Amino acid sequence: MYINNEKDACGVGFLINTKKEKTHKLVCDALDALANLDHRGAVSADGKTGDGAGILTHIPYKLFSRELSKQGISIPKPEDFAVGMFFLPKGKEKELKVEIEKIINEKFKFIGWREVPIDRNELGVIAQKTEPTIVQGFISKEGINVENFEKELFILRKRLEKLANIQDYKDFYIPSLSNKTIVYKGMITAPRLRYFYLDLQDSDFESGIAIFHQRYSTNTFPNWKLAQPFRMLAHNGEINTISANRNWFRARRDDIRQVWGELTEEILPIVSDEDSDSASLDNVLEFLVHSGKDILTAVNALIPRAWENDEELSPQQKAFYSYFSCILEAWDGPAAIAFTDGNIIGGKLDRNGLRPARYIITEDHVLMASEVGVVEFQEEKIIEKGRLGPGDKIAVEFETGQIYKSEEIIEKITRGKQYKKWVEENLKVFIPAKDYPDIEPKDIVKEEILFGVDKDVINLVIKEMVGKASDPVYSMGDDTPIAVLSRRPKMLSFYFKQRFAQVTNPPIDPIREKKVMSLNTYVGKKENFLTETPQHAKQILFESPLIYDNEMNELIELYKDKAQIIPAIFDPYDTALEPALEDICKRVEEAVDKGVELIVLTDRNVSIEGAPIPMGLAVAAVNAYMGRKGKRSKFSIVADTGEARDSHSIAFLIGYGATLVNPYLTVQILRNLVEEDKKFDISFEEALERYRKAVNEGLLKIMSKMGIATIKSYRGSALFEALGISKEVIDKYFPGTPSKLGGIG
Numbered sequence: 221m222y223i224n225n226e227k228d229a230c231g232v233g234f235l236i237n238t239k240k241e242k243t244h245k246l247v248c249d250a251l252d253a254l255a256n257l258d259h260r261g262a263v264s265a266d267g268k269t270g271d272g273a274g275i276l277t278h279i280p281y282k283l284f285s286r287e288l289s290k291q292g293i294s295i296p297k298p299e300d301f302a303v304g305m306f307f308l309p310k311g312k313e314k315e316l317k318v319e320i321e322k323i324i325n326e327k328f329k330f331i332g333w334r335e336v337p338i339d340r341n342e343l344g345v346i347a348q349k350t351e352p353t354i355v356q357g358f359i360s361k362e363g364i365n366v367e368n369f370e371k372e373l374f375i376l377r378k379r380l381e382k383l384a385n386i387q388d389y390k391d392f393y394i395p396s397l398s399n400k401t402i403v404y405k406g407m408i409t410a411p412r413l414r415y416f417y418l419d420l421q422d423s424d425f426e427s428g429i430a431i432f433h434q435r436y437s438t439n440t441f442p443n444w445k446l447a448q449p450f451r452m453l454a455h456n457g458e459i460n461t462i463s464a465n466r467n468w469f470r471a472r473r474d475d476i477r478q479v480w481g482e483l484t485e486e487i488l489p490i491v492s493d494e495d496s497d498s499a500s501l502d503n504v505l506e507f508l509v510h511s512g513k514d515i516l517t518a519v520n521a522l523i524p525r526a527w528e529n530d531e532e533l534s535p536q537q538k539a540f541y542s543y544f545s546c547i548l549e550a551w552d553g554p555a556a557i558a559f560t561d562g563n564i565i566g567g568k569l570d571r572n573g574l575r576p577a578r579y580i581i582t583e584d585h586v587l588m589a590s591e592v593g594v595v596e597f598q599e600e601k602i603i604e605k606g607r608l609g610p611g612d613k614i615a616v617e618f619e620t621g622q623i624y625k626s627e628e629i630i631e632k633i634t635r636g637k638q639y640k641k642w643v644e645e646n647l648k649v650f651i652p653a654k655d656y657p658d659i660e661p662k663d664i665v666k667e668e669i670l671f672g673v674d675k676d677v678i679n680l681v682i683k684e685m686v687g688k689a690s691d692p693v694y695s696m697g698d699d700t701p702i703a704v705l706s707r708r709p710k711m712l713s714f715y716f717k718q719r720f721a722q723v724t725n726p727p728i729d730p731i732r733e734k735k736v737m738s739l740n741t742y743v744g745k746k747e748n749f750l751t752e753t754p755q756h757a758k759q760i761l762f763e764s765p766l767i768y769d770n771e772m773n774e775l776i777e778l779y780k781d782k783a784q785i786i787p788a789i790f791d792p793y794d795t796a797l798e799p800a801l802e803d804i805c806k807r808v809e810e811a812v813d814k815g816v817e818l819i820v821l822t823d824r825n826v827s828i829e830g831a832p833i834p835m836g837l838a839v840a841a842v843n844a845y846m847g848r849k850g851k852r853s854k855f856s857i858v859a860d861t862g863e864a865r866d867s868h869s870i871a872f873l874i875g876y877g878a879t880l881v882n883p884y885l886t887v888q889i890l891r892n893l894v895e896e897d898k899k900f901d902i903s904f905e906e907a908l909e910r911y912r913k914a915v916n917e918g919l920l921k922i923m924s925k926m927g928i929a930t931i932k933s934y935r936g937s938a939l940f941e942a943l944g945i946s947k948e949v950i951d952k953y954f955p956g957t958p959s960k961l962g963g964i965g
Contacts (some may be wrong), residue, residue, distance in 0.1 A: 231257035231434040232456040233589030234558040238621035242426040254596035255411040259432040268375045269344030272435035272447025274405025278428035293332045302359040304397035309353035320959035329360045342416040347407040369399045373511045378487040402561025405447040410434040416947035420626040431558045445878040450502035457555035459497035460927040473850025475748040511750045522551045525611020526571035526736035537630045539640035549933045552620040566615030573610025646757035653668040661895040671862040689910035691918035704944025712834035713872040716940040721927045726743030730920040738930045741765045744747020745817040746853040772882045783818040784811045788838040793832040822860035835861040841876025842952045877936045
């Protein structure tokens with residue numbers, strides 16, 4: 221299993237002519253802007269090798285018409301013409317070209333190759349060692365009936381990319397293949413890009429749009445294919461939620477098959493752990509657009525603003541974000557992006573707004589960039605200057621010159637849609653009939669021993685959480701032996717340590733930045749993320765993932781025959797655990813295939829014949845198994861467990877896929893404490909309120925360490941490091957979890 225510990229932070233921007241004119245001057249201005257962002261990139265010791273720089277423009281039709289005519293090739297009209305930019309591995313060009321032509325000619329007409337003119341002297345020694353052969357391939361669809369040329373080119377590119385699965389072609393990469401846009405990029409510094417690619421200096425290279433990007437890689441190894449822009453966007457920052465985003469996307473294979481049918485296997489995979497977070501976001505944005513979403517809807521659904529606590533948003537805006545929260549997990553992090561589909565170009569900040577994005581609107585241009593002054597404009601021509609705030613966006617339509625700001629964008633993409641009606645009629649906020657569970661004090665010594673609850677847990681964890689209504693804080697030094705080396709048996713969650721934000725993706729302050737954070741938890745089947753119906757909003761909303769017996773029982777009653785309780789119990793002998801897990805996974809799959817939408821995994825009613833399966837293992841097993849089957853989005857998991865007590869053990873369950881957690885043993889302990897401990901001078905109801913407040917605060921704190929703002933985007937993220945668990949267990953049940961130390965099986 222590939223473990224990705226890499227992220228990046230950069231300079232980014234876009235430039236567009238609002239008079240529908242394509243000029244070489246716009247390309248020069250964009251390259252000037254890129255050169256002025258040079259300080260945002262990194263340079264290797266050779267002084268020339270950069271982390272990556274690039275530019276995305278319209279296809280320079282005049283340039284290619286001239287160049288191909290030299291080969292005796294007449295190119296078709298612009299609407300029938302497409303260009304692919306190819307990075308070919310050295311020494312394999314001839315045979316790879318034959319394979320590419322063969323695949324292209326199955327659908328279209330391949331009309332010729334062109335070796336892209338470059339000046340290798342502009343490359344550093346390190347970049348030269350990994351430099352691909354850069355060629356352009358030209359395609360015609362003249363006389364071929366194609367309804368959506370860009371979509372067919374996307375399918376073609378996905379087919380061509382499978383050539384990289386052949387060992388000799390593993391470095392094969394396609395920066396762009398489009399009827400509208402082209403990407404010039406490489407492992408080079410920003411000022412040298414225009415001198416490396418001679419095309420960019422040619423006066424016939426004309427465009428009406430440009431996205432430019434200078435890469436500064438803090439945790440990612442530089443290489444040619446990870447230079448930006450990608451095919452639809454360029455990104456400055458990190459996607460802190462990338463682990464969960466990729467996991468949830470892969471878990472929706474069934475949805476993709478329903479829409480794409482027999483083409484599904486040709487276009488998969490959409491995301492890869494070996495790509496950067498920026499590349500994965502680009503892949504998903506591109507996929508959504510080719511699946512029928514317009515680019516503005518896709519961008520705002522993937523990177524929503526912090527709408528949950530914002531009372532200034534209009535009902536239409538709130539309804540849009542609420543509707544798509546029922547469908548997709550946010551791709552959050554300190555991020556600024558520039559994006560385009562060849563007609564609409566725009567920029568957006570994530571919900572935190574921790575990356576700079578300033579814009580200038582003139583009489584005939586709009587510029588957005590990571591800082592001011594990257595392009596000089598005559599002051600008298602400037603109409604407006606501004607900056608994007610948290611969650612803000614700006615977009616411009618090339619064909620009309622129309623400029624849209626945040627509210628206008630949402631108004632444009634919700635026009636004619638019924639998101640507000642669908643949300644009001646279908647999304648229900650869960651309000652329990654009973655305020656708290658109706659349980660009596662009872663002797664639970666055996667259960668406490670079974671689930672590892674000793675006096676320290678009660679006095680230093682549970683009592684502290686309830687007494688102060690906050691997450692317990694301890695000293696930074698901890699000399700407790702790691703779980704695998706301890707003489708005493710430990711809960712599974714003790715074998716997992718939380719990971720922290722890396723260099724450039726700062727943690728969130730969960731107190732001062734509380735407005736951008738949310739524990740909103742959506743329960744129920746997620747409908748196909750590629751379609752839009754009222755049924756998509758048919759979910760139940762909880763304000764926290766922590767629930768008690770009364771809420772769990774009411775929820776089960778609401779779902780009736782669409783809920784199923786499955787015991788996480790196994791016969792306690794040496795080889796029984798793995799078959800028990802497989803049995804649970806198959807039972808879940810059978811239930812979901814029959815329409816069950818709520819699975820309750822419970823470790824109650826243990827006995828001498830039946831020991832509890834570690835709940836984290838049961839949840840992770842079901843999550844991983846159903847994810848591989850492409851069915852994970854079809855149901856929610858309730859972890860009904862005696863293991864959950866502090867925020868770490870609850871976050872552990874959520875991080876591996878639990879939707880809701882019911883810590884029934886902790887609740888019983890609180891009931892006993894209220895009755896028996898005279899120093900515990902509060903009511904049972906108040907104790908439960910304080911405990912929930914402490915857990916919620918602890919969850920926000922844990923999420924904030926990774927710069928994650930919503931529990932939706934933390935769920936299933938596996939953002940832990942395992943200590944003392946064997947590789948076999950990690951690969952099967954906790955895929956994607958780093959484990960530098962082996963251990964128990």
